[in-house]
Amino acid sequence: MKERSGVEEEMLPMVSILISVRNESTNLRRLCVSLQELNYPTDKFEILIGDDGSDDDSLAILSEYAQSHWRIFSYHHDVYGKQQTLKKLYQEAKGDVFLFTDADMSIPSGWVSTMLRGVDEGKVLQLGLTKVRETGWFSVFQSIDWVSNQLLIKWLSDRGMFLTAWGNNMCLSKSTLEAVRFESLPDSVVEDVSLMRTMIRLGGEVRVNDDVEAIAITQAEISFKSVIQQRMRWLQGVAELPIRYSLLAFVKILFLPLVLFLSFYQPVWLLLILAKALVLTLLLYKNQLLNLSFNRFVSICFIDLYEVAIYFSSFALHVLPVKFEWKGRKYR
Numbered sequence: 001m002k003e004r005s006g007v008e009e010e011m012l013p014m015v016s017i018l019i020s021v022r023n024e025s026t027n028l029r030r031l032c033v034s035l036q037e038l039n040y041p042t043d044k045f046e047i048l049i050g051d052d053g054s055d056d057d058s059l060a061i062l063s064e065y066a067q068s069h070w071r072i073f074s075y076h077h078d079v080y081g082k083q084q085t086l087k088k089l090y091q092e093a094k095g096d097v098f099l100f101t102d103a104d105m106s107i108p109s110g111w112v113s114t115m116l117r118g119v120d121e122g123k124v125l126q127l128g129l130t131k132v133r134e135t136g137w138f139s140v141f142q143s144i145d146w147v148s149n150q151l152l153i154k155w156l157s158d159r160g161m162f163l164t165a166w167g168n169n170m171c172l173s174k175s176t177l178e179a180v181r182f183e184s185l186p187d188s189v190v191e192d193v194s195l196m197r198t199m200i201r202l203g204g205e206v207r208v209n210d211d212v213e214a215i216a217i218t219q220a221e222i223s224f225k226s227v228i229q230q231r232m233r234w235l236q237g238v239a240e241l242p243i244r245y246s247l248l249a250f251v252k253i254l255f256l257p258l259v260l261f262l263s264f265y266q267p268v269w270l271l272l273i274l275a276k277a278l279v280l281t282l283l284l285y286k287n288q289l290l291n292l293s294f295n296r297f298v299s300i301c302f303i304d305l306y307e308v309a310i311y312f313s314s315f316a317l318h319v320l321p322v323k324f325e326w327k328g329r330k331y332r
Contacts, residue, residue, distance in 0.1 A: 013120075014095045014097070015045035015097045016093035016095030017035070017045065019047070020103070021052060022051070024104060025061055028061045034109075035047055045069065047069060050072075051085075073089065083185070083187065083189075086191065090182055098173070099111075099112065101170075111128070114211050115169075119173055123203060124172070124173070125172050127209065128169035128208075128211075130147075131218070141302075141306040157208050160205070164196065165195065189331050193237035228313055256308055277300045281300055
């Protein structure tokens with residue numbers, strides 16, 4: 001990256017990075033190393049990390065990696081711990097711009113500078129793309145599902161249709177957070193979506209930054225059950241969407257059942273699955289979200305099976321009186 005002059009550095013905004021942590025000892029070292037490697041003047045940003053009642057080694061690991069511009073806090077909340085922790089960190093922060101990420105993430109060295117672009121142009125919530133760390137077939141399906149959904153969300157956002165937001169790679173100005181009264185937002189398990197909707201009501205917009213230096217990597221869920229729990233939480237945000245957006249989600253999920261039904265009468269319909277896989281492969285490759293390989297293409301061909309299983313199961317449990325677990329707490 002090109003070195004900045006003293007004058008350029010003086011003009012850079014002060015940035016606050018906010019992170020909520022709860023029992024993340026298996027992931028924190030990866031996050032901390034990536035935070036240490038950020039290419040942004042250390043006198044121009046601060047990292048505020050709030051531990052939300054961890055009972056593992058999270059605090060000890062944070063203390064091991066902490067640098068002079070890091071501030072670590074310890075809190076204890078009964079419910080909505082992540083949101084409550086972020087609100088407290090926000091009140092402690094000194095930045096003109098705020099970046100949010102999660103404890104299971106790793107971020108590129110140019111993340112801060114890249115995410116700042118355009119965030120001061122009115123009420124803007126800027127999102128960076130997020131990939132899932134791939135360690136096996138199950139995580140590959142999670143990755144394909146998530147990045148393809150993000151590309152769809154970006155396409156809609158570019159056309160003024162704001163579907164959702166994700167708080168593990170998010171940037172807003174202080175003035176925007178003040179306008180939405182961030183510290184007073186209602187309790188929610190989808191605090192990022194709640195923030196986005198409040199901002200949209202005030203005339204704001206969502207932008208998805210697809211620059212490679214804005215792409216962060218998150219840890220995959222380890223089991224079918226944990227993915228279902230995650231999707232049940234996400235459905236809390238989807239439930240409040242306008243009906244036209246909910247229908248769009250159902251059309252996406254019903255693609256495979258519809259094609260299989262039509263193929264009973266005309267097998268040629270099965271070619272739609274191959275065509276969709278080819279288009280999705282090219283889109284993901286173009287956006288540097290995956291490397292091309294035969295195994296990856298096979299996974300994309302079968303991604304609809306994964307999505308049908310995950311989303312139908314999640315929706316069925318969502319409409320029933322079933323609680324889901326998040327960060328060791330149960331919600332409905």
